[in-house]
């Protein structure tokens with residue numbers, strides 16, 4: 222019987238455990254043991270259900286284009302729960318000069334499919350609109366100028382559309398997902414489809430328009446009706462109970478002729494394989510004594526996130542513009558990075574007549590709020606929201622979550638570093654590194670990656 226240790230019970234570790242359990246049910250000679258330091262599984266995926274409100278403390282959805290979370294949900298019998306965002310009323314605003322300005326319709330991240338929609342937009346200056354229009358005519362130049370090497374998101378977006386587009390939508394969109402600084406983020410790691418578009422078409426606008434003409438539109442985000450936490454609950458239910466060790470922080474791992482040893486406060490166990498699915502900082506510390514060369518490869522900057530959800534009983538007392546929410550460009554006076562109008566983005570998130578908004582803080586503001594208590598953090602969030610949306614009624618439900626160093630930054634050269642890391646990992650038989658520090662931060666990426674690694678670990682055996 223092959224024994225596989227999984228360190229960390231976030232979505233990555235759970236997906237690995239789920240896949241191993243599935244293979245064991247199909248007859249594979251494998252036993253998994255999942256070590257989770259805390260007393261809750263799911264890691265950053267957490268849904269709070271209170272007073273009829275469904276409040277996501279971490280991810281609220283996955284990107285529809287990536288099929289792996291949906292496939293997992295369907296396999297877990299959650300097909301009826303799969304729910305698209307309300308894209309008929311999709312609109313995102315950007316806070317500019319203390320006012321919410323709508324992003325033009327038909328944007329794919331910062332790339333417009335519909336240049337005419339740009340004309341009516343008050344978000345961009347005449348200069349930025351012109352830069353957009355010029356990009357199509359510069360296709361051949363842009364294609365020729367595409368660098369062989371990786372570059373920063375700032376350089377890439379700036380080359381296509383100039384500084385204003387980068388500042389107003391590029392930076393807030395990407396900082397919200399990957400944390401940190403667009404001048405350091407790797408375009409190849411975080412905007413790979415756009416890099417491919419540049420290689421093929423030169424102009425990103427031409428590429429997005431060509432795609433829009435051939436593909437049928439689908440909602441951008443997909444989630445589960447009862448919340449993302451249900452995905453976690455169902456995976457847990459599908460994993461053999463005796464495989465899961467709660468409040469079992471892994472304190473050391475070692476590797477030798479006898480395989481892998483995993484130590485917790487309760488003792489040491491031997492395994493044939495180790496799936497390291499704890500956050501990259503933890504992975505670095507645990508693996509340092511095993512392989513001195515791996516540790517520096519796991520050094521990554523990461524930014525923190527603070528999420529505050531407010532559920533209001535009476536939506537009429539807090540009028541919101543139509544749409545999914547707003548972004549705040551870095552460098553503004555506000556601490557807030559983004560806000561989601563949750564009951565407008567998704568159905569079934571509030572009791573009848575209710576309203577749910579979710580404030581998101583990142584970067585330096587999140588670091589500062591890390592040190593505040595829940596009441597103080599909620600008060601800051603209320604103040605920030607009131608400055609933008611007008612006076613807020615008293616919330617019926619408030620949820621505050623802090624996620625320290627939860628958004629690892631994929632800096633320029635990330636893919637090369639991952640290649641070198643993979644080569645090193647191959648040398649330690651049975652080791653796989655899972656989680657959001659390596660090959661994608663989104664829930665679908667993590668699910669795909671973890672399940673593939675679990676299948677490999679059984680195959681290798």
Ligand SMILES: Cc1cc2nc3c(=O)[nH]c(=O)nc-3n(C[C@H](O)[C@H](O)[C@H](O)COP(=O)(O)OP(=O)(O)OC[C@H]3O[C@@H](n4cnc5c(N)ncnc54)[C@H](O)[C@@H]3O)c2cc1C
Pocket residue numbers: 228229230231232233234256257258259261262263264265266278279280281282283284469470471472498499500503526527528624627628655656657658662663664665667
């Ligand atoms: C605020 C926020 C919003 C997000 N929104 C979205 C979104 O809308 N869509 C999307 O696709 N993605 C989103 N993401 C990204 C996504 O949620 C994360 O990348 C993902 O949940 C990370 O999962 P993980 O399993 O890699 O790590 P984690 O969730 O961090 O899990 C790691 C686990 O390891 C445990 N652990 C730590 N140390 C040890 C140890 N020594 N021994 C044993 N266990 C240990 C921890 O307790 C934890 O349970 C968001 C992220 C954040 C922070």
